[in-house]
Amino acid sequence: MLTLFLGLVVFLGVHSVQALLPEQRQLWQARWGAGAYKGLYSLLSLAGLVLMVWGYGEARHHPVVIFEPPRALVHASFLLMGISMVLLVAAYWPRNQIRARLRHPMTLGIKVWALAHLLANGTLADLMLFGTFLLWAVVVFRSARRRPVAPAAARPASITATVATVMLGLGVWALFLWGGLHAHLIGVNPLGSMRA
Known part of the structure; x- marks a missing residue:
């Protein structure tokens, strides 16, 4: 369950930035550049997705x-x-x-x-x-x-x-x-x- 939880935090956290922290998103893009920001966004999204899929798959083997x-x-x-x-x-x-x-x-x-x-x-x-x-x-x-x-x-x-x-x-x-x-x-x- 911990893996699933971590995946949800990372994946949904990254996907919340634009909606909930638009000013912070603009600051990060200005500081790092649009390309670097999108690259980091993509890497974190992928990591969160992998953790979610892995954690959910593990949980399905021992369902509560x-x-x-x-x-x-x-x-x-x-x-x-x-x-x-x-x-x-x-x-x-x-x-x-x-x-x-x-x-x-x-x-x-x-x-x-x-x-x-x-x-x-x-x-x-x-x-x-x-x-x-x-x-x-x-x-x-x-x-x-x-x-x-x-x-x-x-x-x-x-x-x-x-x-x-x-x-x-x-x-x-x-x-x-x-x-x-x-x-x-x-x-x-x-x-x-x-x-x-």
């Missing part, structure tokens, strides 16, 4: 079960993951109305992702990992909403880009859920418990 999620919550988590994937795609797909309206779909997507996994998993490691991500996303989203809105893009959002965003997000969701991508990347088949 807090509760057994009811089947209805597991089904609800599948639907929430569809929404999460659409939001995550919306953060990167240009000119979609979802990003134009919500402004921070990535953080919202992480919130929904974390909530979905909290509903479907009941071990101590799951509560630590996904609960921490959920709390982090709530704090960062609130902070980001307080910042001034950037000027609108020269080309307005379009319905075509929005439909493409939704379709791509749902496609990625289907690949994870039914296409075996979750089992291949994470080592867990989310539909396994449904077939028991």
Whole structure:
């Protein structure tokens, strides 16, 4: 659990700087240069990610079960993951109305992702990992909403880009859920418990 905890502190700490300490971030960039700052940011992010994956993997070998999620919550988590994937795609797909309206779909997507996994998993490691991500996303989203809105893009959002965003997000969701991508990347088949 300590490895997972350290990974969460490093990974989410690094990813909190821009939202929670923007002035300090600017000072560091001015002092070290943008390239050095981005390099350090990337190295710390990677180190935190490795520690999280390693720590979570270790914890899965000796799970401490807090509760057994009811089947209805597991089904609800599948639907929430569809929404999460659409939001995550919306953060990167240009000119979609979802990003134009919500402004921070990535953080919202992480919130929904974390909530979905909290509903479907009941071990101590799951509560630590996904609960921490959920709390982090709530704090960062609130902070980001307080910042001034950037000027609108020269080309307005379009319905075509929005439909493409939704379709791509749902496609990625289907690949994870039914296409075996979750089992291949994470080592867990989310539909396994449904077939028991």
